[in-house]
């Protein structure tokens with residue numbers, strides 16, 4: 518693979534990042550994952566805007582326009598002949614002697630790589646995901662897309678160890694998110710219920726596209742937190758993310774959702790999302 522690090526395209530074995538990079542030492546870094554379908558990117562502009570917001574929230578001084586990220590993404594896709602998968606972009610505060618005091622004079626580090634991955638045809642689309650719930654012990658600024666991913670990574674691993682596919686994290690009795698996705702349910706009356714954007718969750722790009730589409734089709738969209746019990750009584754449930762697109766959830770803590778199989782509304786939303794992304 519060819520990767521991009523601080524101005525250079527290099528074979529992955531030749532690329533290096535300082536051990537003093539604040540991304541390495543403090544997770545003082547933000548990232549974006551953009552899907553690639555048929556060699557083209559899905560919602561690049563929205564990812565760029567969210568990156569801009571994440572950088573501003575952490576006070577990382579990085580000139581997005583000057584960085585020419587669109588061209589860098591396209592060039593990396595081209596060099597790796599990527600047809601389907603993702604581009605990962607990370608911007609850290611930069612390199613400095615280890616100190617809890619954030620330096621004001623460092624040069625942000627920029628890393629991009631591609632990962633080939635099937636997104637359109639996945640086993641989970643057919644079978645649906647089984648999730649277990651776990652307390653959400655992440656920090657309270659989940660709206661900033663930082664690289665502090667230890668807890669969700671531990672929870673994903675725990676879920677798989679327990680024979681499930683993923684977690685839905687719970688705080689104050691309601692579901693926040695999946696380990697790397699937004700969580701949604703469709704009630705018996707057809708209404709889509711999803712947690713509103715706030716510092717509790719990442720403001721998903723896929724989530725926003727799905728809500729727009731649902732509203733366009735005349736479906737009721739209710740943005741409020743929902744409980745685990747409500748999810749278990751829902752007609753359908755699904756997650757959204759740049760790489761999962763729209764993936765059905767068929768069980769929560771061992772309780773089947775609906776008839777325990779991916780539902781028609783989820784299927785319709787996924788099909789539409791894929792269609793608009795190509």
Ligand code: PDD
Nearest residue numbers: 550697698699719721722723724758759
């Ligand atoms: N994760 N919530 C969390 C905690 C996430 O990590 C993600 C995405 C989402 C969905 O956001 P979007 O629709 O913009 O991808 C929600 C990416 C895919 C990842 O970390 O790989």
